[in-house]
Amino acid sequence: MSVHEPFNTLLRPAVLHILRAAGFHGARPSVVDTVVDLTARYMMLLAERTAYNAYSNHNDLTPDITDVRMAMQDCGLLVPTLTGAEEIWKEMLRKPLEDYDEHTGARAKEAKRRLVEDTADVTEFVEWAKGEKNREIRRIAGVLKPTLSATEALDALEMEDYLTTLMKKHSKTGVESRFQGTVLGLPGDPKPVRVEGGPVDSIDDWCRRTREKAAKAAKDAPVKAETSKQTPESSEKLPVEMDTQ
Template sequence: MSASDLFRTLLRPAVLHILRASGFHSAKPSVIDTLVDLTSRYLLLVASRTAHNAYSNHNDLTPDITDVRMAMQDCGILVPSLTAAEELWKDKLRKPLDDYEEETGARAKEERRRDAEDTADVNEFIEWAKGDHNMEIHRIAGTAKPQNMTETEALDAMEMEDYLNTLMKKHSKTGVESRFQGTALGSASEAKHVRIEGGPVDSIQDWCRRTREKAAKMAESAPKNHDSLHDIVESREEFGDMVMES
């Protein structure tokens, strides 16, 4: 199984939980496969746009919150109320913050108002993500614990596990950590020394070291070769001059 097939398989239960929370109780396998494929393509689009913004903004593939927000806007997750040109003109035409009186608190009040206005789309997305519809998805998936519980219900909720851990334990007879170690579902495996059989070196590190040493020797010998070639050219020119004079 390739990496893409593995992640698509892991995405399938999440899509099923979302459909179940939305009121769907059955569907054809072809419909589920189509929805899973669309979801994976959309997540890949958001991730690729985030990496593109990170490389364009600060020449680094490690994104920050600005890169993620720009990617979410590019993919239609966040819908700003104003276009980029409208925001630019609004920023130029509105009254500067320095003109507001700081003693009366007008400057701080205006600054809070502008911050809330600039982050309105993000706040709407957070409210949607924490809304009742998404809480129903968490409840069905087993990742959200019910609130206002009695003591007995709280103890039962502490023993509740999400669907992924339950599925992993179902298919693991020797323990989750040992069976899934080194995979996307378990902890990372310890780095081991890989020995190269049948070659002049025993490891990649030795090969890299020999390559660097060889490159250094070639760099040291390059000026000598250049000088020797230069001496040959000069001797040939002197020999030609002697022939012309004779």
């Protein structure tokens, strides 16, 4: 089993639910596998671009909203209305905010207008994700709460996503205890790995001894280098007289 197979297996039900919500009711396994593989590749590309932008922008791998937005533009999720050169020229030519009167509220209105204009692509994407086109997908995923009347008893209940429901269905002792230490549950408690039949008892002990050995070798290296440079006088080569007779 490859390292990516568990994640593709977890992604498969989500892709099937999306296809079902889009109106597909049947497909060959090879077709579904292809769609799952394309989805996984696209998500991996989005994650890689986000990490690249985070490291390029602030030299760390913890992304912020700007890094994610840039990655979504790189992957075609967000389509900016202007090119990079057009945005630079627009910023250079438009009137600075400091020139607007703050007392009349003109500066605040202009700042709000520019914010709406700059985030138009993000707003459009959010409206598309929460719109009617994806309503069925959100309903099947369990994130769309039904509209219930005040007299109904289920008014206070929150819907769960399909994965949580499936885990509870197959778990008799509780979700956390059954799936602990797996990709579905909480991380397991770290336990030391014992080494049997070796000179050390654990991997940590072996790492410590390796570091000590490397530090000692690095410390003794200059002494050995100086010793090798010193040559006894007796070992100097003497010129050899050749008999020309």
